[in-house]
Amino acid sequence: MYDAKAYSAASATSPLEPDTIPRRDLTSRDVQIEILFCGICHSDLHYARDEWHEFMPTVYPCVPGHEIVGRVTAVGDGVTKYAPGDLVGVGCLVDSDHDCANCRSGLEQFCPNMTMTYGSPDPHTDRVTYGGYSESIVVDERFVLRVPTNLDLAGVAPLLCAGITTYSPIRRWGNLEGKKVGIVGLGGLGHMGVKFAKAFGAHVAVFTTSPGKTDDAKRLGADDVIVSTDEDQMAAHAGTFDFILDTVSANHDPNVYLNMLGLDGNLTLVGAPNEPLPVAAFALLFGRKSISGSLIGGLEETQEMLDFCGEHGITSDVEVIPIQRINEAYERMLKSDVKYRFSIDMASLKGE
Ligand code: NAP
Ligand code: ZN
16 A cells, blocks of 8 residues: 545545545556546535435545546556556546446446546555545546547546436437437536537526626526526526426426426436435426436446547636645535536646
8 A cells, every 4th residue: 555645535524624534555456547637526425524424424534526538557467458657537437346237237337336536445455535635646447538638638628427417317318419408517427418509509598696707607608597596587498398307406397397397207316415306296297308317427328428538629618726725615505606527637636
C-alpha cells in the first residue's frame, strides 16, 4: 500500500479537509491513475453529509468523487487494455462480481456485489473505497474507460457520472426524433440531459426553478424553457410531453411533471432525494402514464457514451476550481448556483 493525498470528510457535519489515504499496490489487473480532474456530483454532497443514511449509510472518513479523468502512471503485468501515458476515466463503479446475470448483460450498475468508487467495503484495504478527491487511484482495468483525446479534460470528467446517468435513460427510451422531451432541473445532470436529448433529435424543454438560467438553457440547446413555479407557463405545456427526465436533488412534487405528460408518457427519475416522493394514482391512471428510475449505466454503455461525446464534441460546461474551494462549491451547489458542473483541477492538491 502507498499513501495518497486526498480530501475527506470526518463526519456528516464536517467540512472536507486535507487527508492521507491508503491506495493498494497494483495487482496484475490493476491500473494506477494520476487524477487530473474530478467533477463534483450532488451525490458526493448527499454522501458526505450522510443524507442517504437509510439506504447507504456513510462510513467516515469518506472521500467522495466519481467523475474521474486522469493519466495512467503504471499497470499490472496482466493489463492488456492500457499503458502508462493513456488518458482514462473512472465513474461510479470500480468492481463487480462479473458473474451475475446483470454483469453478463453489461449492467454492472445492478450487480448485487458491485463495488462503488467510494463508500463500498474494499477487500484490498479492509476499509471502504475512497473516491476521486485524491491525487491517484488504483482500479481494475475492466472498470477503466478510454477517454476521447480531442476534448477538454475538465469538461470530460463529469461525463463519467452526469453524462452516463442522462445518456442511458435517454437512449433507452427509444427514438427521440420529433418527440417532446422535458428535463427537470438545470444542474450537472440536467445540462447533460439537454445536450444528449438534443443530439438525439428531440424537441427539448427545460423545467427550472431558476428563471436566471433561461439564456443558458437555450444556449445549451433547449427549445423551450419553462419556469416550473409559474402556473401559466406550466399550464401551457400540460399533457404535451412524451418523456421527462427528472434530475432534481431535493424533495419535490412529481405529480406536476406527470401532468405534463401525454398518453403513455414516462417520467424517469434520476435525481435521488432522500425522502419518498408522493405519487397520486390519478396522475398515472389518466393517460396510462408511467414513472420509473435509472441508475448511471454499465461499462459498455459508458464507453459508448464517451465515444459519442468524442465524435460529437460534447463535454460538460464546467467551472474549474482548486480543491481548496470544495466546501464553497458544495454550498453553491445547494443553492442551485452551479454553471453547470464544478470540476476540480487536481494539480491544486499537490501543494497540500
Ligand atoms: P445539481 O447540479 O445540484 O442539480 C440539481 C438541480 O435540481 C438544481 O440545479 C436545480 O435546477 C434543481 N433543484 C434543486 N433544488 C430544487 C428544488 N428544491 N426544487 C426543484 N428543483 C430543484 O445536482 P446533480 O449533480 O445534477 O444531481 C441531481 C440529483 O441526481 C442528485 O440527487 C444526485 O444525487 C442524483 N444522481 C443520481 C444518479 C443516478 O444514477 N440516478 C447519478 C448522479 C446523480 P434549477 O435551478 O434549474 O431548478
Ligand atoms: Zn454522480
